[in-house]
Amino acid sequence: MTAVAAAQPTPNVVDPRTARKVTLAGCVGIFAELYDNGIFGFMAGTLGVVFFPDASNAVQVQLVFLGYAVSFFFRPLGGIICGHLGDRIGRQRMLVFVILLISVATAAIGMLPTYASIGIAAPILLILLRVLQGFSVGGEASGAMSFLAEHAPEGKRGLYTSYAQIASFLSLLTGTLVAAGMTSGLGSDAMESWGWRVPFLLAVPLGVAGLYIRKRISDTPNFNRLKESGGLSKNPLKEAFTSSEHRRAMLLALFIPLMNGSGYYVLFGYMPTFMSTELHFSKVQGLLVTSASLVAISLAIPFMGRLSDRIGRKKVLSGAAIAMAALGVPCYLLIGTGNVALAILGASVMAVVFAGHTGVIHILLVELFPTRVRYSAYGLGYNISSALFGGTAPLLMTYLIAQTGNVNVPAFYAVVTALGTLIAVSRVTDKAHLPLRDA
Template identity: 85%
Template sequence: MSTVAAQPVPNTVDGRTARRITLAGCVGIFAELYDNGIFGFMAGTLATVFFPGSHDAVQLVFLGYAVSFFFRPLGAVICGHLGDRIGRQRMLVFVILLISAATAAIGVLPSYAAIGVAAPALLILLRVAQGFSVGGEASGAMSFLAEHAPEGRRGQYTSYAQIASFLSLLTGTLIAAAMTSGLGADRMEAWGWRIPFLLAVPLGLTGLYIRRRISDTPNFTRLREENGLSRNPLKEAFSSAEHRRAMLLALFIPLMNGSGYYVLFTYMPTFMSTELDFSKVQGLLVTASSLVAICLAIPYMGRLSDRIGRKRVIAGSAITMAVVGIPCYLLIGTGNLALAVLGACVMAVVFAGHTGVIHILLVELFPTRLRYSAYGLGYNVSSALFGGTAPLLMTWLIARTGNVNMPAFYAVLTALGTLAAVSVVKDRAHLPLRDA
């Protein structure tokens, strides 16, 4: 292996190019995660359309939501291997094309009333395709942005991608709220539910157009020119004690995503309308308020991590969440809309210290030659085990115990798990990305 490939090389991308690449990456991430998130926001309506008459309809929808997460690691392995072998840019084009097609296909699915059990079966199959795509998205997009970012500003630049992901959730929330309020339950169940899914077409085409026009990262290009690419990135990762340890950290540090991204935001509208005394629109508005709060907080957390390190910011977020998680959920459980907004927004700002920094911390754990594969596998196994299953777990626990505070307990538990994992990380915030 050449000296150039073996040693950390500071990124020489100029700020203007980095900003253009970041904007392009964020647009793609927005389209990709809107497609993924709208399924959770429409869970109540999908339950009626695809599982009519079932007492466990919402749980069945979230079962389909959870099943797709177990295909994320497969997407991470396949897309990661190809991304480390032929380039990040090509795989990012592929994953946005796949998820957009799958989401739009959901929008034209016949209902249970039209074709019987084939309808929910096809729904889950398309959700699996979404999961496969997202498995190749997160690690690929974050690696792509980090490898383009100027030195000393990787936390700031990659945090913009997280803003895009939450803006996509906010857009989905507002669309779902506006349509539910404007059309009413009957028209939403008859045909209105299709519209948010069909919006994947223009969003996907926009993201596809932009991603096709961007170049691959300097780190990957340099490795390719020096013949430093790995022939089998995952095999190489598993053969190294350092990389095995890093993949374990990538598995456990994201624990807070389960109570944050997948409960506080994705599951919250359904939780508030089915378990608490809120209407569907009120639940969506509370979620929208918390999404605005986290979008405002994330860039500050990213910049803070560039100054004081990723480890300190994530640990601070975890400690704070363990303290405020239960009180904030008690505010939501009062049934008062203003107090619910306050509780959700406080949790969102706290969670920003995790979600705005987690990806760049994981990117920095791995060298370029196997980053996409190893980071993607660890992170997506974590998402499958602790993220996508979270809404299903919450509905099951609440049904079994009758205790609507289960999401609060889950928030505290996952925060403590993240704190324990991040405490053993070597912080590389102030070092160049390694190529090998």
């Protein structure tokens, strides 16, 4: 490896029009990438009937979430391969590739034969396509966030990257609304016969729109500057592992996202199924509660991003973790009352608290690494975290509730993951008010 002297960070001077165009490209891609999670969360029961008809209802849901979890273990591979190429040939090219891959994989799920048609091959194909989705999302998260941060004006990185998180939750809401609207309009029989395919096929126009926008944007000032100076790394991940500073940063990138497990993947991804199967809410009631919390977090995220630009990432993340540890159990108790209004209150309070985590975590992780290794190192740490503590969370919740009979398991998980995040954040040096490093 060729040693590279640390250069003085160069502040970005970005034209506002360019910044808006780039932000739109990042957000549209994130929306298309994560739309699928909303479908899976709401349609787990229907997919269980279609692909695992011989199992009981509870086992069907567990098997669907097992397929959901398996895909997350391919995220690190996507992060490694896409990160290596993104640090070598550019962020923009890889972001075009990953949105094409996940759009094809999601649409292909909508065209799969059912278990009734081809037997065990049907769920196997479902899981294989989920693996492709997991691989592409592994290249999306760190790539899109690095792309947005490297284009953002100085002093506004937190705000600009928070917009992508709004897109991720609006995509969850859209997927949930599409699945719920079709379920309500068509009924269970039609949904299990053919209706379940439609939400997945809608990935085609979403992907085309994202692909069109991403192909029309240029790469980031940081990457182009490094490329012009001959400073690109030949092996970014190897370089990251040879540096004690980068190894420590990757370890932080593994543990700081712990709250994602109880936030994104349980509070939003698993909540519709949890409310229906464990708390006996109707699907419409579950949709109402989930939708209200998604609106609440979408409104809160840009405020948290802007706040982190002012007072630093560390303070906002620490405050969110402390609040989640304190409020997790009371909020889940409100949801567990069976009263829709109280459930909306509990879920919305948790959503606003979680906004302090999800709206800030990615820019903090971006700032831990220099441009030379950012896509690779950030992607590896974050995607391993998502595999271990995120994608497995719905499966873990269904298993623990089945074993213990205690529907408050998600509340305890929220407290534990919040405390884990708090400990990890305490080890971070805040770099919110410094320019991004290139080397």
